[in-house]
Amino acid sequence: MLAVEVEGLRKRYGDTLAINHLSLTVRKGEIFGILGPNGAGKTTVVECIAGLRKQDAGRIRVADLDPQSQRSKVREILGVQLQECKLPEKLRVEEAIRIFSSFYRDPADPEKLLVDVGLADKRRAYFENLSGGQRQRLSIALALVGQPQIVIFDELTTGLDPQARRHVWELVESVRASGTTVLLVTHSMEEAERLCDRLALIDSGRTVACDTPAELRATAMQALGRDNVTLEDAYLRLTGKNFEVAE
Structure with missing residues (x-):
């Protein structure tokens, strides 16, 4: 059972080919990671999946729906947290959640959501007074307020x-445990290893490998002929690029 299907995705910005014939599939109920350095095309991929950008070519399905022609239906089942949560400084936490709740026919209970994301004691706090971690928890809450079947988290940490x-x-793991499919965009090797059931390694707008973290390391271990191979070693073997430099 597939939550997301992407086939032959292409996206160009002027003379720059951001996504080059990229394909991937996300299974229902898994945490699927898109891993790559900054500039690899990760955010463009998820923006196309969410219907926020229109691809130049290729096929995208979210729970068998087209995010462009069936955008309103996709929004009912897909939650999105993009790289930075920006809200009015004087907006209180509970106000933000209640405003976003009004966009959905069957939203999550705001009080329970505050407890679930660990912000119950910050309900009256202004956005400007939240720490970085608290802002990320709020962005997760806003992505989950519509009780989505699938949620996209982009560079959460x-x-x-x-x-x-x-x-x-821990919060992301609890989201998956509740039955929600998670599509996680990251450039953190540790994060990918800790959270993801499967990973797509992205380089220059294309998928260079897709497997479990353990299998990606095992394949690289066999190819390199040594033990203690990391995900970064696997990425370097596939792309010829040092991950940190590429970032």
Whole structure:
């Protein structure tokens, strides 16, 4: 059972080919990661999946729906958290959740959602007074307020301290445990290894490999003829690029 299907996706910005014949499939109920350095095309892929950008070529289905021609139906089942949560500084946490709840016919219970994301004690706090980790928790809540079948998280933990990052990881795991399919965009090897059932490694707008983290490392281990191979080693073997430099 597939939650997301992408076949032959192409997207160009002027003279730049951002996505080059990319394909991937996301199974229902899994945490699927898109891993690659900044500029690899990860955000463009998920924006096309969410219907926020129109692809130049290729086929996309979200729960067998076309995100362009059936956009309203896709929005009922797909939650999206993009790279940065920007809200009015004087908007309170509970106000933001209630406003977003009004967009859906059957939203999640705002009080339960506040508890689930660990913001019950911050319900009256202004957005400007939230820490980075609290803002990310709020962005997760806003992505989940419509009780989506599928949710996209894009660079959830960028800029967070180690403790806040681990709290967000635990929250993502609880989202999947509730039955929601998670599409996670990241450039963190540790995050991908910790959370993802399967990974698509992206380079220059194309998928260079797709498998479980363990299988990606095992394949690279066999090819390199040594033990203790990391995901970064696997990426380097497939692309010839150092991940940190590419970032």
